[in-house]
Amino acid sequence: MKIVLLGAPGAGKGTHATRLSDDYGIPHISTGDIFRANLKNGTPLGLKAKSYMDQGLLVPDELTVDLVLDRLKQPDCEKGYILDGFPRNLSQAEALTKALAEENDEIDYAIHLMVDDDVIVRRMAGRRVCTGCGASYNTNGLMPKDGHHCDRCGAEVVQRADDAPETVLKRLAVYHEQTEPIAAYYRALGKEAQIDGTLPKDEAYAHITALFGD
Numbered sequence: 001m002k003i004v005l006l007g008a009p010g011a012g013k014g015t016h017a018t019r020l021s022d023d024y025g026i027p028h029i030s031t032g033d034i035f036r037a038n039l040k041n042g043t044p045l046g047l048k049a050k051s052y053m054d055q056g057l058l059v060p061d062e063l064t065v066d067l068v069l070d071r072l073k074q075p076d077c078e079k080g081y082i083l084d085g086f087p088r089n090l091s092q093a094e095a096l097t098k099a100l101a102e103e104n105d106e107i108d109y110a111i112h113l114m115v116d117d118d119v120i121v122r123r124m125a126g127r128r129v130c131t132g133c134g135a136s137y138n139t140n141g142l143m144p145k146d147g148h149h150c151d152r153c154g155a156e157v158v159q160r161a162d163d164a165p166e167t168v169l170k171r172l173a174v175y176h177e178q179t180e181p182i183a184a185y186y187r188a189l190g191k192e193a194q195i196d197g198t199l200p201k202d203e204a205y206a207h208i209t210a211l212f213g214d
């Protein structure tokens with residue numbers, strides 16, 4: 001089962017990817033992990049990527065695609081995989097389709113977690129984190145007992161700058177600009193499955209597994 005996972009930051013991709021990975025025994029693959037592994041092992045592709053990153057440049061699509069394809073050839077991907085954060089643009093999506101087609105292979109599902117922006121902004125706005133131990137809190141009923149200090153370590157509990165509404169809205173605008181064309185691309189191929197990401201987690205997950213017909 002070969003899956004591309006699409007969804008805004010805060011839409012619940014990580015939760016569902018982890019569960020799919022556990023239930024179906026397929027790896028959850030993010031480009032960030034691939035870059036880190038290749039840099040750590042000093043592979044030729046990793047060194048090439050590093051030369052761009054060292055100059056503060058974006059890693060070109062071709063190289064990113066090569067790194068991902070190399071990862072998909074690993075034995076743990078035989079039964080399938082969940083791609084998270086890739087493809088990031090239309091040209092990467094097209095390159096992936098082309099490379100898979102050369103092996104008589106294809107993506108089975110582009111699972112698109114749909115959550116309205118205002119819901120994501122509200123979800124993120126409620127997040128709080130401990131400055132001491134990193135424990136997560138939430139203003140929706142999961143705050144420390146005194147409202148400001150971590151129950152575990154006593155350090156201050158704050159909102160991360162990344163979770164502030166204006167920052168989240170900016171990230172969502174970038175996300176939509178990049179992702180809508182990818183979703184439309186898989187829709188045209190008949191592979192997009194829109195899942196209501198505002199449903200309770202278990203219910204949304206049941207909608208995902210229902211796609212697989214087992």
Ligand SMILES: [Zn+2]
Pocket residue numbers: 130131132133134135150151152153154155
């Ligand atoms: Zn703490």
